[in-house]
Amino acid sequence: MRLCHRVTMGISRSFILTLGTGMFCGFFSFYLLNSTVTVHPRYIEGISPPQSIDNHAHSHDEMENAAGPLGDVAMHSSHEVHHAGEAVEADILKDKVRVLCWIMTNPSNHEKKARHIKATWARRCNKLIFISSEEDKELGAVALKVGEGRDHLWEKTKAAFIYIYNNHYNDADWFLKADDDTYVIVENLRYMLSSYDASHPIWFGCRFKKYVRQGYMSGAFLNQMAPITRFIDKFVPILHAQQEYMSGGAGYVLSREALKKFVEEAIPNPKKCRQDHAGAEDVEIGKCMQNVGVHAGDSRDSLGRGRFFPFVPEHHLVPGHIGPKNWYWDWIYYPSKVGLECCSDTAVSFHYVPPNKMYELEYFLYHLRPYGINHLDPFPPPLPPDTKSIPQEVIEKYKKVTASTKPLSPTPLEDIQHLGQEKQGGTEQQQSDKIYTNLEKKEKSELV
């Protein structure tokens, strides 16, 4: 009884308070520490956990922390026997349809993101430039005198196109803009563009339409009322304040003539193009393009499947990712399906792709293949459904060409087999015969 009394005397209120506070602080500080320092068993030191496929982003805020591997990711050599000679057709197209890719990035993303773009898809462009506010010769980043941040993107876009027009106008036929979280399949871009003439003012991308300010009604309000406003639009055009443009994140590509018109006619003219630094860059360039008469092309394939996408593939393929109330359904210009019908076999771009996913896509698109299947894309590519958006000359040319030529088939195996064997010093067949007979001899000698 007395012991108990002495113990309770010792445990005063301040004692309990101190104990509780101490435990609380200790618990939570270590709890947070454990949660942020993800303890992954590291086979390769310094690799940050990838964005899980299910947890993909829908906005740039969610992409803030996406970083790629710290070191270089080992890739297959193009001299390997199964890669040798594989890109003969693609290389022919590379010379005929020259694409300059410029990537919108900023200094804090040079290491985290831009580097991985260069290591994966962007090396397939004819010319690659990273547009930033800090130079980086090794990466290929150019410093433009613009502010950083999301409200300077329009200024950056204009500056980028001016820079490219001044320095690289003759280096390419087509000029692609992409973000540092866009993944582009450049061969398919060339495939799509091969039907068009770069001296015609036209541009392609993921076509969007949304409402802009109309009198006192803000664009956002009109968008929210989209089902009603679109219905009314059919009868009374007064509400027709739809701005057509191409999604900035999914990437868009200008013909050489379109670039010229944009830089020479649109940018300097306050009536045609917004002059200050603010504004959504994709909406603003959409307005400028419309105002100087650059055609908005239909980037879908002949089956109506899209080629430029504002999200990762899974988002479009699997139902339930893009909810029925999502802005996407109101903004997308052409009807867009979900499921495998969403996306063309010659799709060009995806957006919100974190750096790790770029290596994944590299592996699935350029390396892992089911053996023995060769899918021939018809050449010239059949035209998309929206014939109104196709220049008449292109339609005429296509009709003429398809009437006479037969479709392209891949280079026969015999013609390119030597490309792989030269490196090995002898034909596969000879070597294999040698081994077979050696093994046979070995077995026979063991039997004796």
Add this chain to the structure above:
Amino acid sequence: MSKETSLKTALLIVISMMLGALLSSLDIVPPLDNDRREPLTHADLEGEQIPSFPLDTHSHPDEITEARQEVQEVRVLCWVLTTPTSHLSKAVHVRATWGSRCDKLIFISSKNDTELGAIDVGVGEGRQVLWGKTKAALTHAYNLYLEDYDWFFKADDDTYAVMENLRYMLAIYDPNFPIYFGSRFKLFTKQGYMSGGGGYVLSREALKQFIEVSLPNKKLCKGDTNTGAEDAELGKCLDNIGVVAGDSRDSYGRGRFFPFTPVTHLFGLVPDWYLDYVYYKPDMGLNCCSDSAVAFHYVDSHLMYQLEYLLYHLRPHGVYHRLPDPAPLPPDTKSIPFQALRKVAGSGWVAAATERPQQVNHEEQKYMNAVD
């Protein structure tokens, strides 16, 4: 406050903070998981959103096959472990994607479903009876299909398999020789065994000898109980009767069967225990994985449709990727008995390999990549 009490207070604070830290490490409250990690176990896949019905896939009329006749003729029976609750959430997606490329697809379950192709093998459900299920499935295949198929491939309902590459790899081997392939682990038996998660494939002769020689013999195989790790048990049964554990890698030493997702292997995010178990040390980056890879695991239904699209539909125009055929031999040539290789009458079909197999020379690769 006297010096003594302030000292006591300071000590108390330190001790209580250590206690708090200790409590947090006990995982009473699960750690915040900001970005979901790649699934590393079946528990990680639970509770994920699943498309409610299989998606339509389309075929390509202008697609030509360049596969050799010998590869096309390899007949593979796929048996896929599933449970009644997963018939409509997982098995249907397997059937809608890669499963339809098997020559025969059977779902091993505890409930019959003729439309899906599922059978009740009569051992119930649960992880404790997986060995029983495996034995029952192999017995079923032996009883009904032994002569009709050359190879018998096991997968889970969260496995994604590229069947063309499986046939490509197997075409150089003789199905009448007892051999099996998969993601090779090195413990428990002399030859090691194949990881259940990564999928494994038995030759016709291997299945025959397993059922006729190994399974009835208690000394060779645990035939009487249903408990046990199905992959290790099968490995022991096969090893005891001399079935060869093959090397499923390609000639560059890159793996083809994977017990985790592609991302896990590509970025080396495999758990520590995997590195202790794996028979052949894996390479890093894209060198981990073959261009003719066969199977990945913990693939949820979303990823299955993504893989369908990325592998069978979307492709860069003008890039015609051709795997050398016949498939060159893997590096571990010691594990390939001469008799295991298929012999076809007439010249031209032989197992190609170089005497010193094509190891990936990292220095040369770096130079090549820089030169490019």
